[in-house]
Amino acid sequence: xxxxxxxxxxxxLRRAVQTAGLLLFLxxxxxxxxxxxxEASPWLQLWFDLDPxxxxxxxxSAHSVAGLSLLALITVAVTLVxxxxxxxxxCPLGTxxxxxxxxxxxxxxxxxMGRFSPWxxxxxxxxxxxxxxxxxxxxxxxxLDPFGLFTRSMTTAVLPALDVIVGDGATAIYAADxxxxxxxxxxxxxxxxxxxxxxxxxxxxxxxxxAVLVALIFTAALVVNLVRPRFWCRYVCPLGALLGLLSRxxxxxxxxxxxxxHCGKCAASCPAAAQPEKPGEWxxxxxxxxxxxxxxxxxxxxxxxxxxxxRRPRAGSDGVTRRGAIKALAAxxxxxxxxxxxxxARARAYNPALVRPPGARSEREFLQRCVQCGxxxxxxxxxxxxxTLLEAGLEGLWTPVLVPRLGYCEYECKLCGEVCPTEAIxxxxxxxxxxxxxxxxxxDTTRCLPYAYGRSCIVCEEHxxxxxxxxxxxxxxxPLRGGGTRVLKQPKxxxxxxxxxxxxxxxxxFQDRAAIRVTSAGESRHPDNxxxxxxxxxxxADPYADPYGG
Amino acid sequence: xIRTTRRSFLKQTAAVGxxxxxxxxxxxxxxxxxxxLAVARAGGEKVPDAELGPLARLLTREAMAALGGMxxxxxxxxVVWIKPNIGWNRAPELAACTNPDVVAELAALCLAAGAKxxxxxxxxxxxxEQTYRTSGIQAAAEAAGAEVVFLDRSRxxxxxxxxxxxxxxxLYPEIIEADLVINVPVAKHHGLARATLxxxxxxxxxxxxxxxxxxxxxxxxxxxxxxMKPRLCVLDAxxxxxxxxxxxxxxxxxxxxxxxxxxxxxxxxxxLGAELLGHRAADIASVRAAEAAGxxxxxxxxxxxxxxxxx
Numbered sequence: 001x002x003x004x005x006x007x008x009x010x011x012x013l014r015r016a017v018q019t020a021g022l023l024l025f026l027x028x029x030x031x032x033x034x035x036x037x038x039e040a041s042p043w044l045q046l047w048f049d050l051d052p053x054x055x056x057x058x059x060x061s062a063h064s065v066a067g068l069s070l071l072a073l074i075t076v077a078v079t080l081v082x083x084x085x086x087x088x089x090x091c092p093l094g095t096x097x098x099x100x101x102x103x104x105x106x107x108x109x110x111x112x113m114g115r116f117s118p119w120x121x122x123x124x125x126x127x128x129x130x131x132x133x134x135x136x137x138x139x140x141x142x143x144l145d146p147f148g149l150f151t152r153s154m155t156t157a158v159l160p161a162l163d164v165i166v167g168d169g170a171t172a173i174y175a176a177d178x179x180x181x182x183x184x185x186x187x188x189x190x191x192x193x194x195x196x197x198x199x200x201x202x203x204x205x206x207x208x209x210x211a212v213l214v215a216l217i218f219t220a221a222l223v224v225n226l227v228r229p230r231f232w233c234r235y236v237c238p239l240g241a242l243l244g245l246l247s248r249x250x251x252x253x254x255x256x257x258x259x260x261x262h263c264g265k266c267a268a269s270c271p272a273a274a275q276p277e278k279p280g281e282w283x284x285x286x287x288x289x290x291x292x293x294x295x296x297x298x299x300x301x302x303x304x305x306x307x308x309x310x311r312r313p314r315a316g317s318d319g320v321t322r323r324g325a326i327k328a329l330a331a332x333x334x335x336x337x338x339x340x341x342x343x344x345a346r347a348r349a350y351n352p353a354l355v356r357p358p359g360a361r362s363e364r365e366f367l368q369r370c371v372q373c374g375x376x377x378x379x380x381x382x383x384x385x386x387x388t389l390l391e392a393g394l395e396g397l398w399t400p401v402l403v404p405r406l407g408y409c410e411y412e413c414k415l416c417g418e419v420c421p422t423e424a425i426x427x428x429x430x431x432x433x434x435x436x437x438x439x440x441x442x443x444d445t446t447r448c449l450p451y452a453y454g455r456s457c458i459v460c461e462e463h464x465x466x467x468x469x470x471x472x473x474x475x476x477x478x479p480l481r482g483g484g485t486r487v488l489k490q491p492k493x494x495x496x497x498x499x500x501x502x503x504x505x506x507x508x509x510f511q512d513r514a515a516i517r518v519t520s521a522g523e524s525r526h527p528d529n530x531x532x533x534x535x536x537x538x539x540x541a542d543p544y545a546d547p548y549g550g
Numbered sequence: 551x552i553r554t555t556r557r558s559f560l561k562q563t564a565a566v567g568x569x570x571x572x573x574x575x576x577x578x579x580x581x582x583x584x585x586x587l588a589v590a591r592a593g594g595e596k597v598p599d600a601e602l603g604p605l606a607r608l609l610t611r612e613a614m615a616a617l618g619g620m621x622x623x624x625x626x627x628x629v630v631w632i633k634p635n636i637g638w639n640r641a642p643e644l645a646a647c648t649n650p651d652v653v654a655e656l657a658a659l660c661l662a663a664g665a666k667x668x669x670x671x672x673x674x675x676x677x678x679e680q681t682y683r684t685s686g687i688q689a690a691a692e693a694a695g696a697e698v699v700f701l702d703r704s705r706x707x708x709x710x711x712x713x714x715x716x717x718x719x720x721l722y723p724e725i726i727e728a729d730l731v732i733n734v735p736v737a738k739h740h741g742l743a744r745a746t747l748x749x750x751x752x753x754x755x756x757x758x759x760x761x762x763x764x765x766x767x768x769x770x771x772x773x774x775x776x777x778m779k780p781r782l783c784v785l786d787a788x789x790x791x792x793x794x795x796x797x798x799x800x801x802x803x804x805x806x807x808x809x810x811x812x813x814x815x816x817x818x819x820x821x822l823g824a825e826l827l828g829h830r831a832a833d834i835a836s837v838r839a840a841e842a843a844g845x846x847x848x849x850x851x852x853x854x855x856x857x858x859x860x861x
Contacts, residue, residue, distance in 0.1 A: 034679070167704070168704075171702070171705065197700075197702075198700075202679055203677060203678070203679045203700075204703055381677055381679070381680060382677060410639060410676065410677070410680065411639070411799075412639050412640075412680070412684070413680075449765065455765040456742060456764060456765060456767070457742075457761075457764045457765060458741055458742050458764065459761040459764055461741045461742075462740070462741055462742065462797070463675060463797065464797070465797055465799060466799070467798065467799030467800035468794065468800065469794050473741065489742065507675070507761055508761070509759060509761045509762050509764075509765075511759065
C-alpha cells in the first residue's frame with residue numbers, strides 16, 4: 001500500500017480518536033455534578049491532569065502539584081517521541097476547532113491559508129509571559145489554557161445557552177400548547193425537555209454572571225477558524241506552544257523526498273501551516289501530526305519516518321529571536337506588575353463580596369492555583385458559584401465567587417473541593433466543611449421586615465441549616481403607627497455559629513437586595529479578616545429554645 | 551392487629567351500608583359514622599430504630615384502615631398526588647422530611663384501591679434533586695410503584711384562590727388536577743408558626759415568592775387550605791422534630807412518637823399534631839384561624855374518631 005493510502009486510513013483513525021476525545025470531554029463535564037453520597041470521581045479532572053501546562057504553571061506559582069496531575073508527564077513523554085499529536089489527535093478544543101475549520105470555503109483561498117506566518121510565534125511569547133507571571137505567583141494560565149477556556153465556556157455559556165433553547169423553548173411550547181392538526185407539539189418537546197433536565201442539567205438550568213464576556217471570547221475563538229484553520233492552535237494556545245517546544249527533537253519526523261512535484265496539495269491540507277511543502281523546512285513545533293499532508297500527496301513525496309534522536313534533524317525555523325524572547329519576558333513582568341498594583345492584590349484590603357467556596361485557600365495561595373476552569377461552578381448544585389469579573393481584581397478574573405442572591409452553599413455538599421483540578425479549593429471532609437466559615441451574615445435592619453416594616457418573617461431563621469441555628473430571634477415589642485404595639489420575632493445572627501453559607505440571603509423575601517447579606521468577614525481562610533473575637537460574649541444556653549419544645 | 555383487605559373492606563362497607571339503609575326501619579340507636587380522624591400508635595415495647603420502617607408502614611396501614619380504608623377516598627383509575635414534606639436535604643433520621651415508609655405505604659394502598667397513577671412530589675426549599683434522594687422518599691415511593699415528579703419552576707400557573715389574604719397565587723397545575731391530593735406532613739417544630747403540620751405542608755404546592763406568606767402565615771394557610779378542600783391528610787409522627795425546625799439537623803432534637811394519624815378534617819389533624827409536639831391546639835395560630843374560617847374542628851375528640859394501638 002502507498003504511503004498516502006496508509007495515511008488516509010490513519011486520518012480516519014485520527015478522526016475517530018478525536019471524536020472520542022471530544023465526547024469524553026463533554027461526558028466528564030456533564031458528569032461533574034452532585035451524586036448520591038459518594039465522593040466525586042478523581043477522573044472528572046482528567047483533561048487538566050493530562051495538561052502539562054497546568055502542571056508546570058502550578059508548580060512554578062505554588063511550588064506544589066496536585067495528585068493526579070503527574071499524568072501530564074505521559075503527555076510530555078508522548079510529545080517527546082511523536083511530536084504535537086496531542087493537539088492533532090486528542091485535544092477536544094482542537095477537535096472543535098477542526099470541525100469549525102471544515103466549514104471554510106474550499107478552493108484557492110484555502111490553499112493560500114497554508115503559509116506559515118511569523119505571528120504563529122505569538123503563542124510562544126504568550127507561553128513565556130504566562131510562565132514568568134506564574135513564577136511570581138500570578139496564575140493566569142487558565143485564561144488561555146485550552147481546557148480552562150473550553151470548560152469555562154461550556155459551563156458558563158454553552159450549557160446555559162442550551163437551557164435557553166431547550167428549557168425556555170419547551171416551556172413556551174408547553175404554555176401555548178400548539179398543535180399540528182390533531183398532534184400536540186408537546187408530545188415532542190416535553191420528552192426532549194425532560195431528557196435535558198434529567199440527564200444534562202440535572203435540575204433547573206444554570207445561569208452565570210459575566211457569561212456574556214466568556215461567550216464572546218469563545219465565539220471569537222471559534223469564528224477565527226474561518227480566517228485561518230485552527231487559528232487558536234496556531235497563534236494563541238500556550239499549551240500548543242509548550243508541546244511545540246517539546247516536539248522539536250521528536251524522532252518521528254516528516255521526511256520530504258525529491259519525488260515532490262510542488263503541487264502544493266500537502267500545504268493546502270495542513271491545518272498548522274507547518275510547511276510540509278518545503279523540503280528541509282518542515283516545522284516540527286507547529287505540526288499536529290495529523291497525517292493530512294501524507295494522505296494528500298499524489299506522489300508519496302512526504303511521509304513520517306523515525307529518525308534517531310542523536311542525529312541533528314533538518315527542520316525549518318519559526319524565526320524565534322533572542323529579542324523576541326526578551327520582549328515576551330518583559331511583557332510577562334509588566335503584566336504581573338499591573339495585576340499586582342491594587343491594594344487587594346497585596347492583601348491590604350478584603351472585598352466583602354468576595355465570598356470564596358469552602359476549602360478555598362487564602363487568597364494569594366488560591367490565586368496561585370486556580371486555573372479559572374469553572375469546574376467548581378459546574379459542580380455547584382445550587383448555581384451559587386459564579387465567575388468573578390473584577391471582584392478579585394483582574395488577577396482573579398473568572399475565579400469562583402459565591403453569590404448568595406443566586407444560590408447558597410448547600411450544607412451537605414463539598415463537591416467544589418473534590419472537582420478542583422489544582423486543589424485551589426481543598427478537599428474537605430463533610431465534617432470539616434460544615435465548620436469552615438466562608439463569610440458572615442449581617443442583617444440590614446433598614447430593610448428587614450420585622451425591624452423596618454413591623455411585619456413577621458424570619459424566613460432566614462427557618463432556613464438556617466446549622467443544627468443549633470446561627471440565626472435566632474428575639475421577641476420584641478414594636479410600636480405601631482396608629483398607637484399600640486405588636487410583638488415581633490426579630491432575627492439576630494450568632495457570629496460564633498454562622499458559617500456564611502448564604503441560604504438566608506438566598507431565601508430572603510427581598511428579591512433585589514436581601515435584608516440579610518453574607519460578606520467575606522470572618523472567613524476561615526484569612527486570619528486577618530476577623531472582626532469578631534470568638535466566644536467573647538457567652539450566649540445563653542440556647543437563645544432559641546422553645547418553651548413548648550419537647 | 552387488624553389487616554384491612556379489599557375483601558374485609560367490602561364486607562365492612564356492605565355492613566355499614568346495610569345498617570344505614572335499615573336504620574330508619576329499625577331505629578338503631580347509634581349510627582356508625584365514619585371517623586373524621588384515626589390515630590395509630592405503637593404499643594408495647596419500643597422497636598429498635600433499625601426496624602422503624604416496617605413499623606411506620608404498619609402504623610400507616612392501621613390508621614388508614616381505622617379511617618375507613620383507602621377505598622373511601624380512591625376510586626378506580628383515579629390519579630392520586632401524594633404531597634409529603636420533602637423540603638430539606640436531610641436524612642430520614644433527622645425528621646425534617648416525611649418518613650419515606652409512610653409515603654411508600656400510602657402509595658401502595660392507593661394502587662391497591664384501584665388508583666391508575668400515584669404521583670409523589672413537593673416543591674422543596676433545598677434542591678429537589680437532592681431532597682428527594684436524601685429523604686429516602688424517591689427510592690421508597692418508586693419501589694412502591696409511584697411516580698416521582700420534579701416540579702418545574704416555570705410551570706406554576708396563577709389561579710384564583712379567592713382568599714381573604716390571597717386573591718391569586720401560582721399553583722402547580724398537575725397537583726390541583728389530580729383526583730385526590732393526600733397531604734402527608736411530618737410533625738415538626740417551626741420558629742415562626744411553632745409547629746408545621748398539614749396546613750403548612752400546602753406551601754409545597756405553591757410557587758411564586760412564597761416566603762412572603764410568613765407575614766400573615768395563618769391567613770395565607772387558611773386561604774390555600776380553603777382552596778384545596780382537603781379530603782385526606784395523613785400526619786407522620788413516627789419521628790418528630792421538637793426544636794430548631796423546620797430543618798433541624800441535630801439528632802438530639804428528634805423524638806420518636808411512633809404515631810401516624812389520618813384524617814378527613816385537616817384542622818382536627820393539625821390540632822392533634824400540635825398536641826403531639828407539646829402545644830395546646832389553641833397556641834397554633836393557623837389552627838385557630840382555620841377553625842374560625844369553618845375549615846374544621848380543633849377539638850378532635852368531639853369528632854367521631856378511632857384510636858388504635860399496634861404492636
